[in-house]
Amino acid sequence: MNQSGAAAGDSAITVRLFASLREALGSSQFQFDLSAIDETPTVAIVRRILIATHDENWRALESADVRIAVNQSVVDDSARVQSGDELAFFPPVTGG
Amino acid sequence: MNQSGAAAGDSAITVRLFASLREALGSSQFQFDLSAIDETPTVAIVRRILIATHDENWRALESADVRIAVNQSVVDDSARVQSGDELAFFPPVTGG
Amino acid sequence: MTAQVRVSENDFSVDIENQRLLKLSNGIGAIANFVGVVRDNATENALKSMELEHYPGMTERSIQDVVQRAGQRWSLLGISVIHRIGRLSPGDQIVYVGVASAHRQSAFDGCGFIMDYLKTEAPFWKKETLDSGESYWVSARDDDQHAVQKWQS
Amino acid sequence: MTAQVRVSENDFSVDIENQRLLKLSNGIGAIANFVGVVRDNATENALKSMELEHYPGMTERSIQDVVQRAGQRWSLLGISVIHRIGRLSPGDQIVYVGVASAHRQSAFDGCGFIMDYLKTEAPFWKKETLDSGESYWVSARDDDQHAVQKWQS
Numbered sequence: 001m002n003q004s005g006a007a008a009g010d011s012a013i014t015v016r017l018f019a020s021l022r023e024a025l026g027s028s029q030f031q032f033d034l035s036a037i038d039e040t041p042t043v044a045i046v047r048r049i050l051i052a053t054h055d056e057n058w059r060a061l062e063s064a065d066v067r068i069a070v071n072q073s074v075v076d077d078s079a080r081v082q083s084g085d086e087l088a089f090f091p092p093v094t095g096g
Numbered sequence: 097m098n099q100s101g102a103a104a105g106d107s108a109i110t111v112r113l114f115a116s117l118r119e120a121l122g123s124s125q126f127q128f129d130l131s132a133i134d135e136t137p138t139v140a141i142v143r144r145i146l147i148a149t150h151d152e153n154w155r156a157l158e159s160a161d162v163r164i165a166v167n168q169s170v171v172d173d174s175a176r177v178q179s180g181d182e183l184a185f186f187p188p189v190t191g192g
Numbered sequence: 193m194t195a196q197v198r199v200s201e202n203d204f205s206v207d208i209e210n211q212r213l214l215k216l217s218n219g220i221g222a223i224a225n226f227v228g229v230v231r232d233n234a235t236e237n238a239l240k241s242m243e244l245e246h247y248p249g250m251t252e253r254s255i256q257d258v259v260q261r262a263g264q265r266w267s268l269l270g271i272s273v274i275h276r277i278g279r280l281s282p283g284d285q286i287v288y289v290g291v292a293s294a295h296r297q298s299a300f301d302g303c304g305f306i307m308d309y310l311k312t313e314a315p316f317w318k319k320e321t322l323d324s325g326e327s328y329w330v331s332a333r334d335d336d337q338h339a340v341q342k343w344q345s
Numbered sequence: 346m347t348a349q350v351r352v353s354e355n356d357f358s359v360d361i362e363n364q365r366l367l368k369l370s371n372g373i374g375a376i377a378n379f380v381g382v383v384r385d386n387a388t389e390n391a392l393k394s395m396e397l398e399h400y401p402g403m404t405e406r407s408i409q410d411v412v413q414r415a416g417q418r419w420s421l422l423g424i425s426v427i428h429r430i431g432r433l434s435p436g437d438q439i440v441y442v443g444v445a446s447a448h449r450q451s452a453f454d455g456c457g458f459i460m461d462y463l464k465t466e467a468p469f470w471k472k473e474t475l476d477s478g479e480s481y482w483v484s485a486r487d488d489d490q491h492a493v494q495k496w497q498s
Contacts, residue, residue, distance in 0.1 A: 019398050019470035020482040072403035092485035095469025096381055096440050115245050115317035116329040168250035188332035191316025192228055192287050192307060206359040210380060214436055221384030231374030283367055296460055304453050
C-alpha cells in the first residue's frame with residue numbers, strides 16, 4: 001500500500017482503537033490509505049488488510065466481540081468507508 | 097351511653113379522624129365509652145352508634161371510601177375494638 | 193439490610209442522603225432515587241401552597257412495613273425514605289426514596305415498589321390552596337391503585 | 346422536551362442537577378434518578394482505582410440518541426445525563442441520570458430505559474486496578490444485553 005504523505009492525505013481514512021484493543025494493538029489512531037485499493041472498501045476488507053499487514057496481535061480485530069463504528073455510528077463489517085471517514089474498532093462497552 | 101369521666105376512663109377507646117373527614121365532622125380526636133355496650137364491639141357497631149348519636153354530617157363515616165385503622169393498622173369494619181384501642185377513620189391516602 | 197425512615201417538616205438533600213446510604217454497606221454500585229415535587233396542577237388558577245397532613249406514628253410504621261417488604265423481595269444494600277409534612281410551595285421537594293444495591297435493576301425495582309405502596313398505604317393527605325384562596329383536599333388517583341397490581345403477579 | 350448530556354472528569358451534585366431539571370418545565374411532579382457508583386468488586390484484593398476511557402464525540406452522540414428515544418416513547422418534561430471519565434476511586438459517583446415527568450411511572454420507565462441502553466451503547470470502557478497493582482479491563486455483562494430486551498416487546 002502507498003502510505004506516503006501526499007497520497008494518504010488525499011484518500012485516507014482515520015482508524016481509531018479503544019480500550020483493550022488499543023492496548024493489545026499498541027496504537028490508538030492512524031491513517032489508512034485507500035488509494036491502492038477499492039475507493040469505497042467494506043470494513044471487512046479494511047480489517048483483512050490491517051491484519052495481513054501487521055503482527056499476530058492484530059488478529060484480535062477478528063474477535064466476534066469487536067464492535068465497529070464508522071463516523072461514530074455503530075455498523076457491521078459490510079459497511080463501506082470512503083476517504084475522510086473515521087473507522088473505529090472497540091470492545092463491548094462497559095460504562096454506566 | 098355513659099360518657100361520664102371515671103367510667104369513660106375505664107373502658108374507652110380513642111377515636112381519631114383525619115383530613116377531609118376531620119374537617120367534615122369538626123373533630124380530630126375524642127374518647128368513646130364502651131361500658132354501655134358490648135365490651136369488644138366491631139368497628140361497624142361503633143360506627144353505627146357514632147352516626148346515630150351525632151348530626152347528619154357524620155353519615156360521611158359510611159362512605160365506601162372511608163379507611164379504618166385500629167391501633168395504626170388498616171382493618172375492615174368487622175374488626176373488634178376493646179378498651180384502650182385507637183380507632184381511626186380517614187379518606188384514601190394521597191401522599192408521595 | 194439497613195433502612196431509615198423519616199417524616200419531617202424539613203427539606204432534604206439528595207446528595208447527603210445518598211452519601212449516608214453509601215456508608216451503610218460495602219458493594220453498593222447503584223442507587224435509584226425518587227424525588228416527588230409539589231406540582232402546579234391548576235390550569236387557570238395557580239397553586240399557592242400545599243398542606244401535608246399525616247397520622248403520626250402510623251406513617252412511620254406503614255413506610256417501614258413497605259420498606260421491609262422491598263428488602264425481603266430484592267437483594268438490596270440500603271433503603272432510605274423521607275417524607276415531608278406541613279406547608280409546602282410549588283417546586284418544593286415532598287418525598288425522597290433512595291434504594292442502594294450492587295446492580296441497578298433491583299435498585300430500580302425496589303424504588304418503584306416503595307413509591308407505589310407508599311402512595312396507597314402511608315397515611316398522608318394533601319390539601320391544596322390556589323392563588324384565588326380556594327382550597328380542597330387532593331383526590332386519590334385510580335392510577336395509584338392500579339400501580340400496585342404489577343407487584344402482585 | 347429539553348435534554349442535557351455531559352461527559353466530564355468532574356464530580357456532580359444530584360441536588361444541583363435536579364434543581365436544573367425542575368427549571369426546564371412547569372408541571373414536574375416526579376424526578377427519577379439513577380446514580381452509578383464505583384463498586385469494590387474484589388473479594389480478596391481491594392479495588393484501588395478505576396479508569397474510565399471513552400470515545401470523545403461518539404459518547405455524547407450515543408447518549409443523546411438514547412435520551413431522544415426515551416423522550417419520544419414517554420411523556421417526559423426533562424432529561425439530564427452526566428457520565429464521568431478519567432480516574433475514579435471506590436465510592437465515587439460515575440453516572441447521573443435524571444428524568445422529570447408529571448407523574449412517577451414515566452419518570453421511572455425513562456430512567457431505566459436510558460440506563461439500560463447507555464450500558465450497551467455508549468462507548469465507555471472501565472479499567473480497574475487492585476491494591477496489588479494488578480489491572481484489567483472490566484468485562485461486559487450478559488445481564489446488560491438482556492436488560493434492553495424488556496424495552497423491545
